[in-house]
Amino acid sequence: MAKLTMTPEVTALVAERFKALGEPARLSILNCLRGGEMTVSEVVEATGLGQANVSKHLQLLHGLGFVARRKDGLFAYYSLADKHVFHLCDLMCGRLEAELRARRKLLAS
Amino acid sequence: MAKLTMTPEVTALVAERFKALGEPARLSILNCLRGGEMTVSEVVEATGLGQANVSKHLQLLHGLGFVARRKDGLFAYYSLADKHVFHLCDLMCGRLEAELRARRKLLAS
DNA sequence: TGTTTATATAACTGTATAGTTATATATTGC
DNA sequence: GCAATATATAACTATACAGTTATATAAACA
Numbered sequence A, B: 001m002a003k004l005t006m007t008p009e010v011t012a013l014v015a016e017r018f019k020a021l022g023e024p025a026r027l028s029i030l031n032c033l034r035g036g037e038m039t040v041s042e043v044v045e046a047t048g049l050g051q052a053n054v055s056k057h058l059q060l061l062h063g064l065g066f067v068a069r070r071k072d073g074l075f076a077y078y079s080l081a082d083k084h085v086f087h088l089c090d091l092m093c094g095r096l097e098a099e100l101r102a103r104r105k106l107l108a109s
Numbered sequence C: 001t002g003t004t005t006a007t008a009t010a011a012c013t014g015t016a017t018a019g020t021t022a023t024a025t026a027t028t029g030c
Numbered sequence D: 001g002c003a004a005t006a007t008a009t010a011a012c013t014a015t016a017c018a019g020t021t022a023t024a025t026a027a028a029c030a
Helices: A008-021 A024-033 A040-047 A051-063 A085-108 B008-021 B024-033 B040-047 B051-063 B085-108
Strands: A067-072 A075-080 B067-072 B075-080
Touching: A008 A024, A008 A085, A008 B008, A008 B024, A008 B085, A024 A040, A024 A051, A024 A075, A024 A085, A024 B008, A040 A051, A040 A075, A051 A067, A085 B008, A085 B085, B008 B024, B008 B085, B024 B040, B024 B051, B024 B075, B024 B085, B040 B051, B040 B075, B051 B067
Parallel strands: none
Antiparallel strands: A067 A075, B067 B075
16 A cells, blocks of 8 residues: 555455455456466366356456456457466465464464 | 465465455555554544454454454454555555556547 | 357345444453 | 453344356357
8 A cells, every 4th residue: 555545445446356356266267367368168168167157257357457358259358457466366375375384383382 | 376376275265365355344454553553442443443343354354364463451452464465455556556547548548 | 041159148046244233251450 | 249341252134246047149150
């Protein structure tokens, strides 16, 4: 929270974006897209989620600017609009590892 | 997602942590604690949230290792266990700003 | 035109949880 | 012991939303 001051409005917008990442299904969709552009069906195939479900998640991620969309004929191609998402995930993974280390340390003592 | 591979289990753990930050009330509690250790009542006062509500949010944040707890007499002092949380928030704010810029640009064209 | 296919959307169900009220659990000091 | 205070918890309500099923939209092609 450096540049923007945390007014209730900004807080809500930031929370909304964290919430979008706070869903296993959406994280695995984003993880899929790491390899590059994919159609909806390919994401469905890769994740094992239902088609309508994937479509809804992609709409949400698109609305928040996490993914980009390109339509070509029958197909909709989705891709990461913001590679920095994974920086967020990396940081969160780092936290997680530190947390698990701390917990193990606590158990050992 | 550098070190850990995104197994369903890891994905769920990461999502759980993002979800914790995906709540305006919890973000403002964390923002409060930026200034240093606070009692529950002080957080209640500062945020305007209800006491039971704050207590629950703090339990959750504590369970996930975001805040530390110290009990002294009647009071429970909570503090940030992980200053890096704000790095996450900064990144998300950066995304938000970029997103808003892009949207403005789109409207202008 | 009609058929097929890919994606989006509408309607619904079940579940999770934020917030509230009331109460329980400690701890301090009389 | 009892009263007062700070925090935690239990029980409840209302809402948000993930996932599903069924259907609509729209593009390609026969």
